[in-house]
Amino acid sequence: xxxxxxxxxxxxxxxxxxxxxxxxxxxxxxxxxxxxxxxxxxxxxxxxxxxxxxxxxxxxxxxxxxxxxxxxxxxxxxxxxxxxxxxxxxxxxxxxxxxxxxxxxxxxxxxxxxxxxxxxxxxxxxxxxxxxxxxxxxxxxxxxxxxxxxxxxxxxxxxxxxxxxxxxxxxxxxxxxxxxxxxxxxxxxxxxxxxxxxx
Numbered sequence: 001x002x003x004x005x006x007x008x009x010x011x012x013x014x015x016x017x018x019x020x021x022x023x024x025x026x027x028x029x030x031x032x033x034x035x036x037x038x039x040x041x042x043x044x045x046x047x048x049x050x051x052x053x054x055x056x057x058x059x060x061x062x063x064x065x066x067x068x069x070x071x072x073x074x075x076x077x078x079x080x081x082x083x084x085x086x087x088x089x090x091x092x093x094x095x096x097x098x099x100x101x102x103x104x105x106x107x108x109x110x111x112x113x114x115x116x117x118x119x120x121x122x123x124x125x126x127x128x129x130x131x132x133x134x135x136x137x138x139x140x141x142x143x144x145x146x147x148x149x150x151x152x153x154x155x156x157x158x159x160x161x162x163x164x165x166x167x168x169x170x171x172x173x174x175x176x177x178x179x180x181x182x183x184x185x186x187x188x189x190x191x192x193x194x195x196x197x198x199x
Contacts, residue, residue, distance in 0.1 A: 037061060038097045040105055041068055041134035041168050042153025043088035044113030045121025049192030050091045052182040053112045064092050065181075066173040068134050077170040083126035090134065092171055102140060106133065106147040111195050115151065116159040122191030131161075134168040141165065147199075156197040 044050050047065035054065045067075040070087030080087045095105060113121055115131045126152040133148075144165050152161045173179075182188050 006154055035061075035096055036098060037094050038102065039136060040093045040095065041090050041101065041136070041171060042093060042106075042109050043068070043090045043130060043132040043134070044109065044115070045089070045129045045131075045191060046124050047089040047091050047174070047178070048181040048187070048188065049190030050112065051180070052190065053192055053194065054093055054108075057095075057100060057105070057108060057164070059095045059097075059105075060093055060154045061096055062094040064173060065178050066171050067093060067128075068169060068171050069132060069166060073170070073172075077175055077178065080128050083128050086127055087172070088130050088132050089128055089174075090132075090171065092173075102137055102143050103147060106144060107151075107199060109133075110147070110151045110161075110163075111197055112192050114157065115161045116157045118157065118162045122189065131163040132166055133163060134166050138169045141167075151199045154199040156195075156199055 037051045042050065042054070051063055051065050067080050067085075067087040068090040070080070070085040072079060072085045072087070075087045077086060079085050080089065093105065107150060112133060119125065119127050119130045121129045121131075135144055140181075148161055148163055148165065151157070182190060
């Protein structure tokens with residue numbers, strides 16, 4: 001009887017320790033609910049390609065595409081693609097500033113599209129494809145000014161930067177078929193890729 005009790009006690013202890021180790025592992029794997037988040041709105045041509053590259057950047061926690069910069073409410077693709085609403089195809093990027101600084105996010109932004117082609121990106125032409133940074137705070141505005149000046153000064157693109165800096169307005173989320181488009185259609189159109197440029 002003593003042997004059985006000892007074995008049972010030992011088994012209980014092992015189980016308790018194993019469960020404790022599992023619980024600690026699971027706790028580490030869970031994202032922190034109070035992790036800091038910042039939001040950035042970036043436009044640089046067709047939002048499909050921008051979204052697909054930005055989502056891979058360490059520190060990005062959520063991403064979606066939509067429209068910003070125009071005056072017409074409830075903007076949608078049928079309105080924006082005409083180029084008459086002044087909206088730009090825009091990517092909303094939520095990120096953890098402890099993992100990814102706003103400055104580094106913008107420096108990456110300037111590597112994945114050509115900021116020197118006015119109202120154009122590849123074969124996409126019109127104000128809806130303009131290069132733009134929509135800032136959400138004075139700090140973002142100041143950082144964006146510095147990054148644009150740094151990129152321009154580097155002459156890495158060979159031509160002046162045409163990226164406009166605008167205060168963020170209403171963001172109209174794009175239709176579901178545009179969200180995660182290149183995830184759904186891996187062979188779909190994109191003119192975005194990471195350039196080998198340094199600033």
